[in-house]
Amino acid sequence: MTFTSGDQAILHIDLDALVANWRRLGAMAPQAECAAVVKADGYGLGAAKVGKALQTAGCRRFFVAHSEEALALRQALPDPQTVIHILHGPTAGGEAELAAANLTPVLSTPGQIAAWSALAKRLDRRLPAALHIDTGMNRLGLTDAEADAVAADPGRLDGIALEFVMTHLACADEPDHPLNKQQADRFAAWRQRFANLKGSLANSAGIFLGTDWHHDILRPGIALYGANPLAPSAGPRHETGKMAEVVHLQGKILQVRSVDRGMTVGYGAGYIVEKPTQIATMAVGYADGLSRALSGRGSAIIKGRQGHVRVPIAGRVSMDLITLDVSALRPEDCPPGTPVSLLGGGIDLDEQAAQAGTIGYELLTQLGKRYRRIYKTRDMEDRA
Secondary structure, three states: OOOOOOOOOEEEEEHHHHHHHHHHHHHOOOOOEEOEEOHHHHHOOOHHHHHHHHHHHOOOEEEEOOHHHHHHHHHHOOOOOOEEEEOOOOOOOOHHHHHHOOOEEEEOOHHHHHHHHHHHHHHOOOEEEEEEEOOOOOOOOEOHHHHHHHHHOHHHHOOEEEEEEEOOOOOOOOOOOHHHHHHHHHHHHHHHHOOOOEEEOOOHHHHOOOHHHOOOEEOOOHHHHOOOOOOHHHOOHHHHOOOOOOEEEEEEEEEEEEEOOOOEEOHHHOEEOOOOEEEEEEOOOHHHOOOHHHOOOOEEEEEEOOEEEEEEEOOOOOOOOEEEEOOOOOHHHOOOOOEEEEEEOOEOHHHHHHHOOOOHHHHHHOOOOOOEEEEEOOOOEEEO
C-alpha cells in the first residue's frame, strides 16, 4: 500500500530562491568567484539537489566538511570541471580515494601537507589543494609558525598544485567587531607571503563587510539557504542581510479540542490553561528537528479567513507532536487537516531560532528525515 501525504509534514525547498541568493551574493563582489558551501547535507536541505541547482546556475566550486560528504557530492556532480573542496582536509589513509575521485582538500596541518605531497609523488602527478592558515579563529588552519615554515620551504609542497590560500572569519556577523579588521590585515600579510595564490576569506557575513574581505573566492553558506548572516547586534545593517526565503515547513492539524480553565496541556503539566482554550495538535516534534527549546516560546502561522494568524506553541514540544493555542481562530478556520507554517510562510527562520535560544544554522541542519520534501523551481516540482 502506498500512502500519500496523510498527516506528514511537508518541507518546501525553493531552489529558485536559493539560486537567487547565490547570485545576489556573487553580485556584491563581481571581481570574485562565488562558490557555495553545501556541508551538512546542504545545511539539511539535501546537498545533491542544492548542488545540482547551483551547478546549473553556473557555480563551479563547492565546499563540504568531510571526505564522505565530498565523495557523495561527486556522485551527484560528476563534471570534472566542478571543484569540490574538503574543509577538514584529507582523511588519514584515505588520500588515494579522494585523489581518484578528483576531490580537492583544504590542507590545515603539516601532516596533511606531507601526506598529500607523498601521494602526489607516488602517483607521479600534481594534486590540487588549498591551504588554510589560521588568523584568529584558533580552530582549523596552520599556525603562524607552521605557515611560516611552509612559506620558507616550498619543498614541503612538492607535488601539490595549490589553488588558493584561505582563512575563516570568527566574528563577521558582527561588522564592528575589531577581530574582523585584524583578521583581514593578517590574511593580507599572508597573501604577500604566498604571492602567486588566490585568496579566500569571506563567508556569508564576510561578503557584507566590504571589498577588503572579498579577495578572489567567496564562500557563502547560511545566506544561500535564506538565513540572515548578520547578527541583530549589527543594527541597521542587519536589514541588509535579509535573503530570499528558501524553506517553508508546513505541518497539519490532527485534532482540535476544548480545554477548560485550570487544566494542563502536554508533558509535565507545566502549561496551565488560564481561560477556556482551543488546543490544536499537529504531527511535528523534536524527532523532526523542531527544537524542544521552543516549548511554550515558539509560534506558528495558520491562514484563516481573515488572513494569517500567529498562534503560540502551548506546552512542551514532544517527540512527534506539538500543541498550539488556536483560540484566536474560529473553529471553521482550523479543522483537522489545516496546514500550519512552522518555518517560512511568515515565520522567519532567524526569529524562530532566536525563540529557541539558538541560530538558524542549527534549525536547518536538524531538519528531520520524516518530512515529505518538495523541491520547487520555475520549471518543475520534484517531490522527494
